[in-house]
Amino acid sequence: MDYKKILANLKKKDYAPVYFLQGEESYFIDQIVDYIDKEILTEGEKSFNQVVLYGKETDFKQVVDQAMQFPMMAAYRVVIVKEAQSMSSLEKLSSYIDNPSTQTILVLAHKHKKFDKRKKAFWAALKKNAVVLETKKLYDNQVPAHIIAKSKENNLRIDNKTAFILSEHLGNDLSKIANEIEKLALNIPAGSTIDLNHIQQFVGISKDYNVFELQKAIGAKNKKKAYAIVKYFAQNSKANPIQRNIGSFYNYFSTLFLSKKFEKADDRTFASKVRVNPYFAKDYKAAASNYTLPQIKRAFKLIHAMDKASKGVETRRSNEMGIYQEFLFKLFA
Structure with missing residues (x-):
């Protein structure tokens, strides 16, 4: 499923029992994990109902144990597995994914690469019950359009030339791009057009020597x-x-x-x-x-x-x- 569609569904409280987020571009994975981490449960509910595990330090049994617990005074239990690509027994979760708890939201953040397509039982279970995101690094010629879209999200405009200069300076590091645009949004009025003077002052790119x-x-x-x-x-x-x-x-x-x-x-x-x-x-x-x-x-x-x-x-x-x-x-x- 598309990254924007997943976020839109989350904001509508249309939740899936399992989210499998994989691929080369970490930024989109981080955005979804961050939203689930912060927005599904209230601060009071998180103490008993939200847990973050790390792939290097956990195995499938621990994940299943956490996912099968009932929520306490909350509609859902949230289990987030970060660095799932480092979890050696990840494919053993296929039995749980095939029949997941309807009161748990399990998030598997498998960053930097795709999961092995040959693990057919795992993929069959994902297809049945999970929302799957596959991310790819943007090509260099796609970055200016991303900068324009990101600026719009922050209630700013930016012209093609300035977006290109930013993309050449920042590369395709989407986290860095997001940080710089958010910095601009804090320093110039909403609805403004980001120009060369702004990026020179707040990003540090010379408007003449770039x-x-x-x-x-x-x-x-x-x-x-x-x-x-x-x-x-x-x-x-x-x-x-x-x-x-x-x-x-x-x-x-x-x-x-x-x-x-x-x-x-x-x-x-x-x-x-x-x-x-x-x-x-x-x-x-x-x-x-x-x-x-x-x-x-x-x-x-x-x-x-x-x-x-x-x-x-x-x-x-x-x-x-x-x-x-x-x-x-x-x-x-």
């Missing part, structure tokens, strides 16, 4: 601006780690590589084929026209060399400014 502006400069072959931005990055490396920027360079030239195939298409078709926001279609098409395919392929080799240099592999150059300068010098040559 990955978005560097990509634009590289795409336009604006050497002066590109060198100025990498100088800022090198001088502020804690906020602008070189490994993150190398990843951004790789993603950018990967998009340019695909852009060459569709640069003559209209913006809507281009955005769909290249998997970018239509807002950025013109920028990518213009950049693609400035680079030949051999130049883009060469850029990948330069990025690979930059990555090795940043790690001190096969090079004597260790300072970040030198690494950035060598990359740009060879790129623009």
Whole structure:
């Protein structure tokens, strides 16, 4: 079931006897566990009716023992198993899941990976009586849309450019994104549009010297601006780690590589084929026209060399400014 649908049902008090939450993206699992932990029982009911277990420290018998107890002066008993992926006997819960207590809400938080599909009895029991969530890490090109949606949840707006800059700075760490947007919501009026000044003041991203502006400069072959931005990055490396920027360079030239195939298409078709926001279609098409395919392929080799240099592999150059300068010098040559 979809994460939003599960939360919506919980808020309507439409509870399932078992929740099996699994997958690579912990954020969505944590959100559901947090809601169940805080909202189903009152503080007074929790003392006798809510228990949190940890997979490394428990086995299926303890889970079943807790789940089979009757609630005391409450409608439900809540049993949460965190780190269920570390529970060696997890599949042995299939008998309980096949016939669960209707007065217990059992939550199994199986994070960072999917449970073995070959455990057929376990999956058959889940299919019969459980709500199952499977989470996946967002792709980089999905993160700006998530930031826009998360901003809306916090009664804020954000434009495509600012969402992209935030995504490049924060990556696909959804917990970090949520924290930064909540911080913005505390500091700017409800209903406001998050702009570059806000993210500079409250997130610490320069409105002039950021990955978005560097990509634009590289795409336009604006050497002066590109060198100025990498100088800022090198001088502020804690906020602008070189490994993150190398990843951004790789993603950018990967998009340019695909852009060459569709640069003559209209913006809507281009955005769909290249998997970018239509807002950025013109920028990518213009950049693609400035680079030949051999130049883009060469850029990948330069990025690979930059990555090795940043790690001190096969090079004597260790300072970040030198690494950035060598990359740009060879790129623009």
